[in-house]
Amino acid sequence: MNLSITLTTLVAAIFIVLGTAKVLAVAPMRARAADVGFSVTAYRRIGTLELAGAAGLLIGLTLPLVGRLAGAGLLLLLTGALATHLRHRDGLRELAPAVVCAALVAGYLIALAGGMP
Numbered sequence: 219m220n221l222s223i224t225l226t227t228l229v230a231a232i233f234i235v236l237g238t239a240k241v242l243a244v245a246p247m248r249a250r251a252a253d254v255g256f257s258v259t260a261y262r263r264i265g266t267l268e269l270a271g272a273a274g275l276l277i278g279l280t281l282p283l284v285g286r287l288a289g290a291g292l293l294l295l296l297t298g299a300l301a302t303h304l305r306h307r308d309g310l311r312e313l314a315p316a317v318v319c320a321a322l323v324a325g326y327l328i329a330l331a332g333g334m335p
Contacts, residue, residue: 221329222326222329225322225329230272243261268292274287285326292319296323300320
């Protein structure tokens with residue numbers, strides 16, 4: 219398995235897990251939504267966008283433009299997440315998942331741009 223397929227699969231899997239947790243409104247996600255001032259409905263919408271992004275990344279394995287657009291969308295979503303965490307003065311523990319996910323998505327986009335195998 220080459221690096222771009224591995225990175226695509228990893229990032230998609232992360233967003234499938236996170237998106238599903240938000241859509242299903244599992245307890246930690248409901249608590250996090252309340253902490254940052256989002257309704258559960260708004261958090262479910264974010265989860266739906268994460269699932270759509272993950273699907274786009276996987277489709278991008280055969281249609282690269284779709285993968286690029288999905289990656290860009292996820293990066294925009296993560297920019298909003300980082301802004302929300304910073305606005306609420308969250309600590310490193312709360313900020314780290316968004317930072318790591320943003321770095322992975324950025325790495326995915328860089329790999330695509332560089333034509334990484």
